Amino acid sequence: MSDGNYAHGDYTGDGKALFWLALRTGLLTLFTLGIYRFWAKTRVRRYIWTSSRLDGSRFEYTGTGLEKFLGFLMAVVFLAVYLGLIQIVLFYFGLTIFAAPQTPEQALAQTAGVSVSALALMPFIFFAIYRARRYKLARTRWRGIRFGMDKDAWGYAFRAIGYWLLTLVSLGLLTPLMTFRLEKYMTDRTWFGDARFDQQGRWTALYGKMKHIFVGLALIALGVLAAALAAQSGPLLGVLSALAIPVGVVWFVIGVISYRVQSFAYLAQNKMLSGKVAFHAHPSTKTVILTYILGSIVLGICLSVATGIFGGIVAMTLSGIDFETMNGQFQPGMILPAIITVAGYLLTLTAAQAGALAAITQPILKHYVQTITVINLPALAEIQQRDADQGADAEGFADALDIGGAI
């Protein structure tokens, strides 16, 4: 859809087609002991990218499973050695300083020493997040032109740690500052061909998007206060607290989702491409939540049917065995039901992942794509190609650390 000057995003992906693709690649992953997962993710991305259309042109994903596999192997070498060395050093200091904790304080310090090894992974996690986004952009093309991102993953990792600490210290009050600055850091380093993106807007504007979080918190606080007073001033306040706390918790959860959706919208609306092309985004929090709930219900029903069928088959094959007399011993008659149980479990899990992708992730993505508008299309035609990016680890760090989600 376009009138020559602006165009809405368009998503043509089909649930059934994506489900079968994800199921086929998921089974291949199972049979190859996990090695195919890099190819599986690549193929699912190709499908999703080419399902997205802007002004009549489909996006393209050019990544390959092989480069992801090689990048993962590289990341494993780094992480295995790094983890090993960091653990030796931490153990050495942790144990020589506090050999036997005599006081609670020393025991606390020792516990803190152990959690440092988890913290030692944090820079790598943020590093991997930036690298993964850079890789995905470097492998995305529209009208044959590459997207891309500058090589600044360590700068991102240090800033991310800083903003996280600020957010923690401020008890979450500075969340908008973190959301805005980190997104700005990435957006300002993002390119489409030779045109650079620019994140505009103000971080304080994101406080408005947090309002439902504040309402939820206020309700919970009210409920707790009422519960404290109920002991003295009667049952009415007790009823009030019993009502306000659960409502407040649900409101808070919806508020968190709303913040994520609406802060994305605000940040998208305030992006510019080379000072000429603007964007509009108006995703609806209600649609996102309802899509999620609906998809979960459909998936839940399908899963219970599948579990019922497999359970029935296992029960049938087991019906000939007398458990009273077998005395914990192995019986050959148990091999078949055991195989069916394990195979059924793995198959159901693979199907559940494919189903979640097709019934939840894709419809939500579709909603996001369809509510984006690009303004000033003629300026896009002037954008020129950029050089290829080798992609370094091809998000191998993100794969090794299991971050990055379904797609």
Add this chain to the structure above:
Amino acid sequence: MKGDAHLYDGRSAARHAVHVELSRDLQALVITGEALPEPLVWPLPDLRALGDHADDSQIVLARHRETEDESLRDPARLVVEDPEMVAWLRRTRPRLNRKDLRTGTGRRIALRLGGALAAVALMLFVILPALANTLAGLLPLEKEIAFGRSVKAQMERFLGATEVGALDCDEPDGQAALDRMVARLTEGQDLDYPLEVSVIDHKMMNAFAAPGGQIVVVRGLLDKADGPDMVAAVLAHEIGHVVHRDPTRHALRSAGSVGLLGLVFGDFTGGAAMVFLAERLINASYSQSAEAEADAYAHEALLAAGLPPSALGDMFETFRAEFGDREGPMAHFASHPQLSARIAAARAATPEGLPDRPVLDAAEWQALKTICDGRG
């Protein structure tokens, strides 16, 4: 064969309407259009379609070319939507979906794979075990004992106890007999820990050592043993584990290797099963040598207490009659060495003419065998 299509030239984001037809010699596609100063010629053997495309009604063509790109493709794209042309391409161009690999890809895969395997193996077989040994030696005693209690509680829950101590057997006469047995085995020895030996009521034929000097004998073992010496032999073996701090080292090492294996196998369905199997295999190689050392310890301790090490062999004989021995490839997954080898070792360690001095007299042995009778 001819029709209309769209071209993205790979240099600018402009969309060009073009006309495509087969060249006169039938060897290439000739692309003409207003925006093109001269026709483009794409040889048919070079044509590739983009895979996993969401729209079946169109084909996006690219040319195969030696480039620095992630895949060997020229950046220009030709989007064909004309149904006849799409059908013609699918029918006549079998190379359309060919995967092209850069030369030297095999060598790169081998190099990276070798490097990753070497790093992981170094961690799993050198660094983590060394770390576990150091740590087991450094762990404060009271922490190790507390850890051992929680391991024992876990085992009891696994055997069906609803609360801690619910399965403990504590008939006073039986307990006294057990204490006598332990005293005779450890006489004159300086153990790092206070031993805590207990019997739990379950028909399983087993005994195990938990960290911190905890030894648990399961009642099934008492039922199947032919005499007190056989029980004493098993106890000596478990005391060997305690002395060598095997349970603690084992727990520390597997905590590390499970984390590392999780990194390798990742978050795919069935990944947890892979981690479990791999951990089992790695563990078996360590645990088999630990078992052999505990056997050797048991032989010495039994001799020192004036008891025949062959009693351990007799006990293994009972195990073998009950469960059979593990042969072939499965033996690598087993946590214990083959029983026949252990029986032979126990027999070989027994000198001729050892005086017959049973560890318990008939009444004490009867008390030990009925240690669980007081329970509900």
